[in-house]
Amino acid sequence: MAIEEDVIVIGGGIAGSIAALSAADTGAQVRLVTHKKSTLRHASGLIDVLGYTDGESGPVHDPFTSLDGLPEEHPYSLVGESAIRGGLEIFDTVTDGAYSGAHTDQNALVTTSGGAIKPTARYPTSAAAGLVSDDRSMLIVGFRSLTDFNGELVADHLAAAGVPFEVNGAEIEVPGNYRADARVTRIANALDLNKDLSYNGRTLPAREAFAEAIKPHLGTADRVGVPALLGDDHADDVRADLERSLGVAVFEIPMGPPSYPGLRLEDLLFDALDDAGVRISDGNPAVGYETAADGDTLESITIDRRGREIPYHAEQFILATGGLVGKGINSDRNGVYEPVFNCYVPHSDDRYQWFSEDAFGEHPFATFGVPIDEHCQPLTAEGKTEFSNLRAAGGVIGGVDPTAEKSKSGVSLATGYAAGREAGEAI
C-alpha cells in the first residue's frame, strides 16, 4: 500500500488542524487531507467557547461554570471540560503571542464589525485594545470605499449598547489611489509592505498616510478601532507604527471575508502542523471509502485527484469537514447528508421543516450534523457507531446551534482535541 499512515484527518480548518496536532502529540504518523481553502478565510478569527445559553439571559461570564446547564447530547457534555481545556491548551501553544485571553477562564467582550459585542474566550492580540470592558474612550474609523464596515454605524451601535466609555465614529477616504472597487486585500498589502501612497498632494509611506488621515478625527479618544486590514505578514509592525504616529492604542475589528485574522490563524495552524511532522495533502476532495470485510472497519478513504480515485490508507480516521458552509454537511431536494461516509444526519423528511418562518427563530438546519458518542464516534440512527475507527470533530457534528450559542470554535477545539487524542492512542 503506497499511501499509508496511522491517522488520517479529513479537513483543514480549526477542528482538523487541532485533531491532527492532538493525534501527532501521541506519537502517531498523521496525514491531513483538505480540499479547498478552509472557511477560516470567512471566519472572524475569534475563538468563542460558549457565549450564550438557553438558561441565561445575558452573555455567559465563564463558559466553564455554564457547562452543567447544557443538554446531555451537547458535544461539550459528551467530551467533557477536560477536552475543552485540552483543545485550548494546544491552541494557546500554537498561537503563542498572537492571541490573548488565556490568562482567565472568563469571556472577553470583543467589538464586532456590526457594532455588536461578542463574548469570546480567545481573541487576536491585535483586537485586545478594543475590549468593551475597558473604559478608555474610543474612535472607530471606517473607510468610505469599504461598504462592509461603517465606522459611524459601529460607534452608534456600541453607544446604544451602553458601553462604559465615550465612542465616536468617522468615515474617511482611504489614502492612495485605488480603483473604485478597492479591496481589503489591496489596502492590507499596501500597509504590510508600507508602500508609498499619495495623500493630500504628498507621497507618504502607507502607514504614515493612514495615521495622517486618522489624526484629524482623533479628538480625545484613547484608542482607535479600524477594520481588520492592518497588514498580513507584518501586521504587528503595522499596528505598532500606527500607534507610534497616533500616540494612542490601535486595535483591529474582525471583518467578513476576506478575513485577515482568519488568514493569519490559518498560517499559524499550518506552520504548527508542519513543525509537528503532520503530512498535508491539499487540493483534492475525499469522496468515499473502503472497509474491511466486516464492513465495520475503515481501511482507506478515497481521494478524487481530478478523476483518478486514489485510496489513502490508515488505521484511524477523523472526519473534520465542517458544517453547511464548509460543505461537510450537504443537502439536496431529497435530504441532508454527510458526503464522505454517508454518516447519519438526523433531519425531517419534509424539507419545509428544515427552517423556521421566523428569520431569527430557531432553525433546525442550524443544528444539522452527525450525532456522536462520548468518544466522538459518529452514530447511526440506531445509536451504534458508524465505523469502529472513525471519529468526528468540529462543524460536521450536529445537535447544537453553535452560531446562536457562540461555541463554534470551542466545539472544534474540544472535539478536535478529543478525537485526535483517542485516534492517536488507538494506534
Added chain:
Amino acid sequence: MSDAESPSSFDPTAQSFEPVSVFPDAEDMDLRPGADNCYKCTACDTSCPVAEVDDEFPGPKFQGPEQWRLKRKSDEAVDDSIMSCSNCMRCDNACPSSVPLSQMHNTARAEYVDEEMDKLSREYLRNRTLANYRTLASVGSKVPRLTNFVMGNSIVQKINEKILGITAEREFPDFATETFRQWWNKRGGPKVRSEEKRVAYFHGCYSNYNTPEVGKGMVRVFESFGYEVVVPKQGCSGTPMFANGMLADAKREAGITVDNFSGLIDEGYDVIASCTSCSMSLKQEYPELFSMDGIEDLSIHTYEAMEYLRIHEDLEGAIADASVEEQAFAYHAPCHARNQGLDRQAVELFRDLDGVVIEDVGDSCSGISGTYGWKEEKYETSMKIGEEMFGHMEHSTGNVGMTECPTCSMQMEHGTGYDIKHPLQLLEEALVE
C-alpha cells in the same frame, strides 16, 4: 417564480427535468457554467499572485463570475485585463464553492483574443509565437549550437524586445545537443517489456528539446520499478496556448495527444508526464474546454510521474532505504502542481532520503507562469511576484533549486543564479544503480 413559492406545482423527481441541458456546452464560449455558485467570498482574490502586485488587475472574481453577470446585462465585450491573468489557476484551488474559475478565464481570454484583439497587432503575433513554442523549438533544435549562440546574443535579444515584445532581460534556455526523442530512438526504445506495468510518457516540449536529462531519468526510474515505458508521437500539451487565448491551436494539439494516446490506454497503459503543467492540461483543461472522443478517458488516466510511483509503488520505502551524496535543495512547488495536490510530494519524500536536506521555499508563485514572464510588458510584474520566492531561496540552506515546472525553473535560475534540478533527477540518483 421559485418552487418555494408554489411547491405543489413542481415535481423534483420528474424525469423530464434536465436543468443542465438548457445551457450550451463549454465550447460555445459561455462563461455561465459555475458562475452562480460564486457567493463573492473573495477567497480567489486573496490567492491571486497578479492581483497582489498589480493594483490595476481586477482579480479572478471579476474575470469569471462578475464578467458573466455583466455580459448578461448587455453584451459587454470581455475586459482587456483578462490578458493580465497569468493562468496560474490558483483561484481554482481557493474557491470553497468549486466555481471553475480557470475554465471561465480560459473561455473569456479566448473570446477576447477572437473578438477584440487585432490579428495583425504585435501583441497577437508575439503571443502566437510564444504559444507555439514547440514549433520554434523543433526548428531551433535542429541546429542547437547555432540557435543557442544566436539566441544568446544580446543584439538578437534587443531586436526580439523591440520588434516582438519579448523581454531582453531573460536568457533563452539552451537547446540540448541531443533531444530526448533522439536519445530514445538511438537507445532503441524501451529496455523493459511488461504486460502489467506499462506507461506512456508525455514528455512535452521542454524535456524533449531543453532538458532531456529529466526524461532520461524518468525512463530509468520507471524501468527500475519494472515498468514498460513507451514514448508516443506527440505535440504540445496546449498550456501556453490556453494562457494566450489561442484555443484553436490548443484544440489542434489536444487532438494530436488524444489520437496518439487513446489506443494505448485501451491496451492498459497509463499516461505520465514530468512537467506539471502538461499533466495539469491533460487532466483538467482538456476535458473542461474540449469535447472529443477519448478526452475524458485520457484525463482520468493521466498522472504526474512521481505521483504515479507514489500511488502504485512503495516509493516511501525505496527512498528510506536509499542514500545519495550530501546535497541541499530549495524546493519551489509550481502553481500547477499545487492545483493537482502535488505541492508537498517532493519535500515529503526527499525529507527521508539519506544525504538530502530539502526545504520548501514557501507558497508564493514564481511569477513567470509559462510565457507570461517572457512578455516585455509583463516582465516587471513577473519579477515582483517572484521576489518572495527569490528571498526564501536565498535564505534557505539549499544552494540548488528544485521544481517540477520548466518555466518556474527558468525564473528560479533567473532570480537567484542557482542551478535547478527536477525531482526525477534526484529520484534517479537515489534509486537507479
